[in-house]
Amino acid sequence: MKTLLSILKDLHPEIDFETHEQLIDKGVLDSFDIVTIAAEIDNEYGVSIPADAIVPENFNSAKALYALIERLEEEE
Amino acid sequence: MQRNILEYLEETVKIYPEKTAYADEESLLVFQDVIYNSKAIGSYLSNKGLYREPVVVFMKKSPETIASFFGAVYAGCFYVPLDEEMGPLRIKMILEKVDPKVAICDQTTIAKINEWGFSGQACLYNDIIETDIDESRLGFVRDNQLDVDPIYTVFTSGSTGMPKGVTANHRSVIDYIDNLMEVLKVDENTVFGNQTPFYFDACLKEVLGTIKCGATTYIIPKSNFMFPLKLVEFLNKYKVNTVCWVVTALTMISSFKVLEKTVPEYLHTIAFGSEVFPIKQFKLWRQHLPNARFINLYGPTEATGMSCYYEVDRDFDLDEAIPIGKPFKNTEVMLLKEDNSRAESGELGEICIRGASVTLGYYKDHERTAQVFVQNPLNDAYPEIIYKTGDLGKINERGELIFVSRKDYQIKHMGHRIELGEIEASVNTLDGIRNSCCIYHKETSKIILFYSGIPEVAEVIKNLKTKLPRHMIPNHVETMERLPLTSNGKIDRVFLSNEYAKKKGEIK
Numbered sequence: 001m002k003t004l005l006s007i008l009k010d011l012h013p014e015i016d017f018e019t020h021e022q023l024i025d026k027g028v029l030d031s032f033d034i035v036t037i038a039a040e041i042d043n044e045y046g047v048s049i050p051a052d053a054i055v056p057e058n059f060n061s062a063k064a065l066y067a068l069i070e071r072l073e074e075e076e
Numbered sequence: 077m078q079r080n081i082l083e084y085l086e087e088t089v090k091i092y093p094e095k096t097a098y099a100d101e102e103s104l105l106v107f108q109d110v111i112y113n114s115k116a117i118g119s120y121l122s123n124k125g126l127y128r129e130p131v132v133v134f135m136k137k138s139p140e141t142i143a144s145f146f147g148a149v150y151a152g153c154f155y156v157p158l159d160e161e162m163g164p165l166r167i168k169m170i171l172e173k174v175d176p177k178v179a180i181c182d183q184t185t186i187a188k189i190n191e192w193g194f195s196g197q198a199c200l201y202n203d204i205i206e207t208d209i210d211e212s213r214l215g216f217v218r219d220n221q222l223d224v225d226p227i228y229t230v231f232t233s234g235s236t237g238m239p240k241g242v243t244a245n246h247r248s249v250i251d252y253i254d255n256l257m258e259v260l261k262v263d264e265n266t267v268f269g270n271q272t273p274f275y276f277d278a279c280l281k282e283v284l285g286t287i288k289c290g291a292t293t294y295i296i297p298k299s300n301f302m303f304p305l306k307l308v309e310f311l312n313k314y315k316v317n318t319v320c321w322v323v324t325a326l327t328m329i330s331s332f333k334v335l336e337k338t339v340p341e342y343l344h345t346i347a348f349g350s351e352v353f354p355i356k357q358f359k360l361w362r363q364h365l366p367n368a369r370f371i372n373l374y375g376p377t378e379a380t381g382m383s384c385y386y387e388v389d390r391d392f393d394l395d396e397a398i399p400i401g402k403p404f405k406n407t408e409v410m411l412l413k414e415d416n417s418r419a420e421s422g423e424l425g426e427i428c429i430r431g432a433s434v435t436l437g438y439y440k441d442h443e444r445t446a447q448v449f450v451q452n453p454l455n456d457a458y459p460e461i462i463y464k465t466g467d468l469g470k471i472n473e474r475g476e477l478i479f480v481s482r483k484d485y486q487i488k489h490m491g492h493r494i495e496l497g498e499i500e501a502s503v504n505t506l507d508g509i510r511n512s513c514c515i516y517h518k519e520t521s522k523i524i525l526f527y528s529g530i531p532e533v534a535e536v537i538k539n540l541k542t543k544l545p546r547h548m549i550p551n552h553v554e555t556m557e558r559l560p561l562t563s564n565g566k567i568d569r570v571f572l573s574n575e576y577a578k579k580k581g582e583i584k
Contacts, residue, residue, distance in 0.1 A: 010551075010552055011551065012537070013534035013537050013553070014534045014535075014537055014538040014541075024299075024302070029302070030302065030546065031298075031301040031302040031324075031325075031328060032324075032490055032547075032551075034302045034303075035324075035328060036522075036551065038332070039520075049332070050332075050333070051304055051305055051332040051334040051336075051337055052337070054302075054303055054304055054305065054332055055303060055305070055306075056303065
C-alpha cells in the first residue's frame, strides 16, 4: 500500500489518498494519470491491469486500487 | 469563389436540413438548427453594433458551442473560445488581452466569467438564440465581409508566460479545410468522433468538415478517454467511422490491449498527429484494423492547423518515425538552414510554411508576430510572409518529410503544445520561489519541475493548478537547495535531465 500511495502522491501531492474515495467522480485523476498509474503499478508490483479492470470503480480510491492489485497478484 | 466559411453551412443545409450535424450525449443539433441558432446569435450581436471584433465564447463543450462560433462569424466578428480547463489565470489574461464587449456563456460558466472580472456583457446562449433573425442585416454584413477578415483567435502557450493568440481568416481556413477533407475523403457518410477541445484549432477538422461535407460529429465525453472499453463502446454505439485524434488518445486504447477484446468496428479513417506515434502501439492498431486508412498529420496552429500529411503505406521498424510526408495542395514547406539557404535532401533544416494557410499572426502582439511570421528570405522582390515553425525536419531517401526535433524548449505533451518556459514563468511568480527549471522526460512523457525556494512541493502544485491549464501541470516536482548552473551562469538543463534519468534508474 505504501508504494501505491507514493505513486499517487507523486501525481497529486496535495491530495490525501488515504481517505479520498471519489478520485474519478470528483475529477482528481485524468486520463494521463490512469495511464501513468497503470504503468507504475506494472513497474513496482509486476502486474499489468487488464482492459476490463480499467473502470471508474477501481480508480475511485487508493483502497480500491490496492484491492485490484492484490486480486491481480493472486491470479498470477 | 467561396469567401466565407458559412457558405459551407448554407449549401449543406439545403441538402440535409434534418440531418444531425453535431451531437453529444445530452443534446443534438440538425443542420437546420445550427443555421437558425447561428443566425439568431449573429443578429443579436450585429444589432448591438458589433463588427470585426472579438466575441468570447465561454461554454461547456457542446453542440451549442459551435452554433455560438458561427453566430459570431454571422455578425462579421471573430470568436475567442474559452474553456474552464484553461484555468482561471489564463482566462483572465486572455480577457485582458482581447477586451471583448460581449461573451456568450451558458448556465455553467456565466457566474465564473463575472467573478473573474469580466467588464463586458455576458449573455446566455439560451436567451440570445430567441432573437428574431434579421436577414437584411446579416446580408449587409456578408456583402461587406472579406475573405481576409478573421474568424477566430485561439491561444497557444507562450514562453514568456503570456499566451499567444493565433488569429486566422476565412481564406486560410477554407484553404485548409478543402484540402484536408479531400485527403481524408470525408463525405456525407462520414461520422466523426471528436476528441480535441474546442479552444484550439484542432477541432476545425470536425467542426468545419461537418458543415462542408454534410457529415455528422459526435462529441465524445472527456471521461471516456480514461476508460478505454467505454470509449470503444461509444464509437460503436454511434457508428463513428472517422477520427482525428491526438496520439495519446489512440495509445490509451491499444496499450491496455483493448483491441484484443473489442475493436471500433465502423472505424475506417484514423488521422492522428501532434505527437510521435510509438511504432509498437501503431502496429497493434494496424493489425486489428487492417482495412483502415492511417494518416499522420503535421502542422502548427500558425498555419491554420495541419500543413502536411502522410498516409501510411508500409510497415515501420520499432526505431523508425512515421513520416509527416508532404504538404497539402497550395502549401509549400521550405526547409531552411541557419544561413537561410534551402536544405538539400537528407540535410536538417527548419520547417517553414508558405501559402494561403499561413494565418494573420498573434493578436495584439506585433513583436512576437514579427519574430516568426517573416519575409520569405528567398524572395527579395515583393512582400511575402512565411511562418517559421521552430521545428527541424529533413527529407528522407523516399522524398518524404520527417520531423526531427524542436529548436527550442517547446514540447508536445498529451497532444498539447507547451512552452516549458511558460511553466517556469508561472512557478517563478509564486511566493518564496527563487528559481525553477522544467525538463521533459521523453521516455515516460513526463514534465519534470525542479525549483529552489521556501514552499513545499504540494503547495507549489496546488498553486500551479490555479495558474495553468491542467495539461501543463508538471507530472513530477522536486525541490532543490539550489539549481545547478552551467559555466555561463544558466540553469544546467542537461545536468538536471541526467540526474532525473539516473534517479529513475536507481528506483527500478
